[in-house]
Structure formats: structure tokens, C-alpha cells
Amino acid sequence: MSEQANPFESLQEQIDDAAEYIDASDDVLERLKHPERVLETNLSVEMDDGSIEVFKAFRSQFNGDRGPYKGGIRYHPNVSRDEVKALSGWMVYKTAVVDIPYGGGKGGIVIDPDEYSEAELERITRSFATELRPFIGVDRDIPAPDVNTGQREMNWIKDTYETLENTTAPGVITGKALDSGGSEGRVEATGRSTMLTAREAFDYLDKEMKDATVAVQGYGNAGWIAAKLLENLGAKIVAVSDSSGAVYNSEGLHARDVKDHKNETGSVVGYAGADEEFGNDDLLTLDVDLLVPAALENAIDDELAREVQADVIAEAANGPLTPEADDVLTERGVHVFPDILANAGGVTVSYFEWVQNRQRFHWSEERVNDELESVIVNAFDDLTSAYEEHDLPNFRTAAYVVALQRVIDAYEEGGNWP
Ligand code: NAD
Numbered sequence: 001m002s003e004q005a006n007p008f009e010s011l012q013e014q015i016d017d018a019a020e021y022i023d024a025s026d027d028v029l030e031r032l033k034h035p036e037r038v039l040e041t042n043l044s045v046e047m048d049d050g051s052i053e054v055f056k057a058f059r060s061q062f063n064g065d066r067g068p069y070k071g072g073i074r075y076h077p078n079v080s081r082d083e084v085k086a087l088s089g090w091m092v093y094k095t096a097v098v099d100i101p102y103g104g105g106k107g108g109i110v111i112d113p114d115e116y117s118e119a120e121l122e123r124i125t126r127s128f129a130t131e132l133r134p135f136i137g138v139d140r141d142i143p144a145p146d147v148n149t150g151q152r153e154m155n156w157i158k159d160t161y162e163t164l165e166n167t168t169a170p171g172v173i174t175g176k177a178l179d180s181g182g183s184e185g186r187v188e189a190t191g192r193s194t195m196l197t198a199r200e201a202f203d204y205l206d207k208e209m210k211d212a213t214v215a216v217q218g219y220g221n222a223g224w225i226a227a228k229l230l231e232n233l234g235a236k237i238v239a240v241s242d243s244s245g246a247v248y249n250s251e252g253l254h255a256r257d258v259k260d261h262k263n264e265t266g267s268v269v270g271y272a273g274a275d276e277e278f279g280n281d282d283l284l285t286l287d288v289d290l291l292v293p294a295a296l297e298n299a300i301d302d303e304l305a306r307e308v309q310a311d312v313i314a315e316a317a318n319g320p321l322t323p324e325a326d327d328v329l330t331e332r333g334v335h336v337f338p339d340i341l342a343n344a345g346g347v348t349v350s351y352f353e354w355v356q357n358r359q360r361f362h363w364s365e366e367r368v369n370d371e372l373e374s375v376i377v378n379a380f381d382d383l384t385s386a387y388e389e390h391d392l393p394n395f396r397t398a399a400y401v402v403a404l405q406r407v408i409d410a411y412e413e414g415g416n417w418p
Contacts, residue, residue: 098376
């Protein structure tokens with residue numbers, strides 16, 4: 001989604017693009033371009049000084065044809081109705097492409113959480129959970145963390161829901177702490193799906209992962225885990241970056257050491273094992289075998305895309321390429337493996353968390369990782385089959401074609417309720 005573009009309109013365009021390759025009627029497609037419902041609410045919350053502040057909040061339930069709505073809750077000043085609607089639509093595709101039995105949802109509060117105390121954030125979160133209560137549920141809509149929310153907020157939402165419903169229902173929300181019903185393997189899940197996607201991509205393209213050179217933009221949760229796991233496969237992590245800059249070593253950086261350095265100093269910059277440092281954009285145009293954008297959306301625009309020298313891109317971040325950059329890379333033959341597959345580990349292990357909550361049974365980390373591997377590998381095979389069968393222009397279109405077809409099939413099998 002480019003900064004100028006309305007994300008909801010971008011989503012609708014992507015549906016139209018994928019629909020070109022699918023036999024679907026216009027009325028069914030029209031239905032899939034709009035959320036089923038959007039809750040918009042104003043939370044009145046008491047601040048620590050006794051004043052009352054009002055916060056706008058949303059929850060969009062985009063499509064539930066394949067299962068309960070699923071998607072995170074974001075706390076950010078830029079949250080808007082259209083952003084939440086678009087993000088909920090992208091969740092429909094993400095859950096469909098990895099074939100887990102969910103629809104798509106997303107929520108958010110318009111807030112800069114840094115400006116509030118923990119006690120205020122708890123009251124704001126519990127107020128939102130109270131508004132959400134009639135809409136969510138283990139079989140209805142299952143929120144999760146997103147930007148600026150994590151285990152703490154999920155635990156508050158679970159507790160509020162269970163208290164008001166007078167029940168125990170850990171499966172009403174995922175991304176919880178382990179003691180509150182969270183899953184093993186959740187923290188590593190997103191980076192793990194990026195590694196698995198890259199591994200399968202290299203295999204598919206007949207490229208060797210051993211000694212392959214890798215650059216990772218963004219050394220947070222998704223980026224550092226992807227780097228560590230790719231290193232375990234024998235790849236050479238030659239460059240990583242964060243918001244302060246990039247570090248480089250042609251012989252390879254040590255993923256764990258760079259992470260320790262970032263934990264100690266707040267940045268990857270200054271890491272002693274690097275022999276060069278440069279700006280963020282330079283990392284994106286390095287001559288490497290694999291580029292992993294794992295920071296923010298719109299990291300690569302069409303101008304930068306013309307200078308990208310990587311052979312393969314695995315998107316750990318959501319929407320790191322502008323649509324124009326995507327077109328340029330397709331034209332230049334750079335293979336892009338899309339976010340809805342390469343970072344789907346997070347939602348997939350959220351699904352495992354929900355399954356464990358329903359079973360009242362705790363899986364080992366090994367089991368979680370094995371199940372995740374089979375979900376991502378199967379999804380990768382479905383995507384490449386569609387790519388070949390329909391002679392599609394790129395792997396992103398393939399992912400959307402697979403996902404859209406699954407949603408349409410589920411809808412048509414159920415039929416329309418008048
Ligand atoms: P994070 O906050 O842990 O890490 C983000 C990293 O990006 C930080 O190190 C930050 O310094 C760096 N960064 C910011 N701006 C940068 C820039 N201009 N250049 C280089 N680095 C920059 O976040 P995360 O959880 O790792 O998420 C990263 C991306 O992955 C986001 O797009 C997110 O939506 C996506 N994602 C994450 C998950 C998950 O489970 N964590 C799941 C799905 C998608």
C-alpha cells in the first residue's frame with residue numbers, strides 16, 4: 001500500500017487483478033470487495049488524573065466464509081476505518097493461502113500508546129474488549145496482536161471477555177503468554193515461515209541455500225529470526241539493518257551476535273563483526289542471492305526496484321513493495337515470494353494456539369514447528385502449481401489466485417442466505 005493510495009482501494013484492485021485468472025461472476029466478486037461489517041466505537045476512558053479521554057476504535061469482519069474472522073488489533077495514531085477494512089481483507093487471503101479454517105478480521109484503536117501509562121492502557125484495552133464482547137468469540141471472531149500490542153494486551157482482553165461472559169475461553173484471542181494459554185513457537189513463527197518459504201523457493205528455482213548471500217532489512221522479531229534460521233541452513237547473512245542503518249560483512253555476520261549487540265546498544269550499527277556500515281536503502285540494492293524485507297510497508301518503491309540486484313525476495317514484512325515496485329520487479333525477472341505466504345507463520349501458529357485451547361492440550365515446540373513446516377510447504381506447492389497451471393506473471397498473483405478461489409468455493413458451496 002503506497003502512502004498516497006487508499007489501502008482499501010488497493011485491496012479492491014488486487015481482488016480484480018487476481019479475478020482475471022478465475023472463473024467468478026461479478027456479483028460474487030463484488031461481495032468479496034467489502035467487509036461484512038465494521039464496528040466503529042468511541043471509548044470513553046478515565047485517565048490517571050481523573051479526566052476522561054475519548055478514543056476511536058474499529059473492528060472489521062471482512063469475510064467469514066471459511067471460518068471465524070481472524071486478525072490482529074493495532075494501536076497506532078494512523079489507524080483509520082479504511083486501513084482496518086483493508087487489513088481485514090488481506091487477512092482473508094492470508095488465512096486462505098495457507099488453508100487454515102479462518103476468515104479475515106482486523107481491529108485498531110487510534111492512539112499513540114507511548115503517551116499513556118500502563119494503567120491507562122489497561123483501562124483503554126478493557127474498554128475496547130467490553131465493546132468487542134458481543135462481536136468476538138471462540139467460533140466467531142478471534143483477535144490477536146498487531147502493531148504496538150502484544151501478550152499483555154491479549155491477556156487483558158481474554159480476562160475481560162471471560163469475566164463478562166462468566167466462563168473460561170482462552171481461544172477467544174491468540175498471542176497470549178504461555179501461562180495464559182499461549183503456544184510454544186509463536187514468537188519464532190513469522191521468521192520461521194520466511195525461512196521455510198525461502199528454502200522452498202531456492203529448491204524450486206534450483207538454487208543452493210548453502211553459502212547463499214542474504215540481506216535482511218529490519219532486525220526485529222521477524223527479521224532476526226529469519227536471519228538466524230537461514231544461517232542454520234548454511235546461508236551467509238552478509239547485511240542486516242534497522243532504523244539506524246545497516247552493517248555488512250562479505251564473509252557473513254553472526255546472526256546471534258548481531259542480535260546481542262542490538263539488545264545491548266539498541267541498534268545493529270556499531271557491531272564489531274562488520275567491516276562496513278551504510279544507509280538503509282543501500283542494503284536493499286546489494287548484489288545478494290536473497291533479500292528479506294522485514295521492516296515496514298513500502299520499503300521498496302519503483303525507483304529502488306530498478307536497482308535491486310537480489311535474485312529472490314521473501315517478504316517477511318507486510319506490504320514491503322509498492323504495487324509499482326512489484327510491476328518493475330516482475331518485468332526484471334526478480335522472483336518475489338509474497339507476504340501472505342512468507343510471513344503467514346504468525347497466523348498459522350495463532351491457529352495452533354486456538355486448536356490447543358479448544359483441545360485443552362499443550363503441544364511441544366517440536367510439534368508446533370513440524371506442523372508449521374507442513375502448512376507452509378503445502379501452501380508453497382499449491383502456489384507454484386497455480387503459477388504453472390495458469391501461466392501467471394508472478395508468485396504474488398499465484399498466491400491471490402489460490403486464496404480467492406478457496407474463498408469463492410467456500411461461499412458457493414454454502415450458497416447465499418436471502
Ligand atoms: P519489530 O518492531 O520487532 O521490528 C521491526 C524492525 O524494523 C526494527 O528493528 C526497526 O528498527 C526496523 N526498521 C524500522 N524502519 C526501518 C528502516 N527504514 N530500515 C531498516 N529497518 C527499519 O517488528 P516485527 O514484529 O519484526 O515486524 C516487522 C514486519 O513484519 C512488519 O511489517 C509486520 O507487520 C510484519 N509481520 C510481523 C509478524 C510478527 O509475528 N511479528 C507477523 C506478520 C507480519
